[in-house]
Amino acid sequence: SQQGEEDPQALSIQEGENATMNCSYKTSINNLQWYRQNSGRGLVHLILIRSNEREKHSGRLRVTLDTSKKSSSLLITASRAADTASYFCATYNNAGNMLTFGGGTRLMVKP
Amino acid sequence: ETGVTQSPTHLIKTRGQQVTLRCSSQSGHNTVSWYQQALGQGPQFIFQYYREEENGRGNFPPRFSGLQFPNYSSELNVNALELDDSALYLCASSYSTSGEDTQYFGPGTRLTVL
Numbered sequence: 001s002q003q004g005e006e007d008p009q010a011l012s013i014q015e016g017e018n019a020t021m022n023c024s025y026k027t028s029i030n031n032l033q034w035y036r037q038n039s040g041r042g043l044v045h046l047i048l049i050r051s052n053e054r055e056k057h058s059g060r061l062r063v064t065l066d067t068s069k070k071s072s073s074l075l076i077t078a079s080r081a082a083d084t085a086s087y088f089c090a091t092y093n094n095a096g097n098m099l100t101f102g103g104g105t106r107l108m109v110k111p
Numbered sequence: 112e113t114g115v116t117q118s119p120t121h122l123i124k125t126r127g128q129q130v131t132l133r134c135s136s137q138s139g140h141n142t143v144s145w146y147q148q149a150l151g152q153g154p155q156f157i158f159q160y161y162r163e164e165e166n167g168r169g170n171f172p173p174r175f176s177g178l179q180f181p182n183y184s185s186e187l188n189v190n191a192l193e194l195d196d197s198a199l200y201l202c203a204s205s206y207s208t209s210g211e212d213t214q215y216f217g218p219g220t221r222l223t224v225l
Contacts, residue, residue: 035216098167101153102153
């Protein structure tokens with residue numbers, strides 16, 4: 001079973017618009033990570049937010065974390081065609097050895 | 112591009128055969144994790160190796176086995192292949208098993224079982 005579930009499953013926007021993806025998880029966490037995957041290739045780590053953080057920024061990315069609701073969101077501002085990819089949230093188990101991914105949001109940014 | 116490499120890139124096998132996939136971890140990383148990603152889904156954790164020992168396993172049958180070598184490279188072996196084993200297999204390396212580390216993924220091996 002997957003710990004995180006992303007919403008929406010697919011998102012199509014125009015270049016320049018903002019894209020927001022949401023992730024819900026089930027158990028308590030120490031941190032939550034977001035990864036990006038281009039068309040069936042390897043995943044690239046985007047950002048990690050710890051359980052005691054509420055918001056984190058990295059360039060055009062903004063991540064929020066609400067541990068009371070067990071949810072996180074990833075905002076990509078001023079999107080570009082090159083942002084077209086699948087985005088996954090992921091959390092570690094308590095032992096810190098198993099990273100569990102959600103089903104992903106497939107983002108398409110139209111030029 | 113991460114420093115993690117995987118081979119081969121693509122592989123076609125038939126049911127019942129055995130397959131070995133290989134992964135070279137990023138320099139300085141002693142931990143390798145393997146994931147299976149079916150089409151349209153998120154990666155699923157198979158197992159992790161830390162300093163040549165298995166350090167955690169997901170919900171996969173024993174016909175999925177692995178090895179980690181002294182140079183921290185790793186192999187994933189799958190016996191008695193089934194059609195449902197068709198997937199992208201990803202390996203990822205990290206500095207440790209702290210649960211705080213970024214995992215650096217290789218480009219994957221796409222396995223097709225006919």
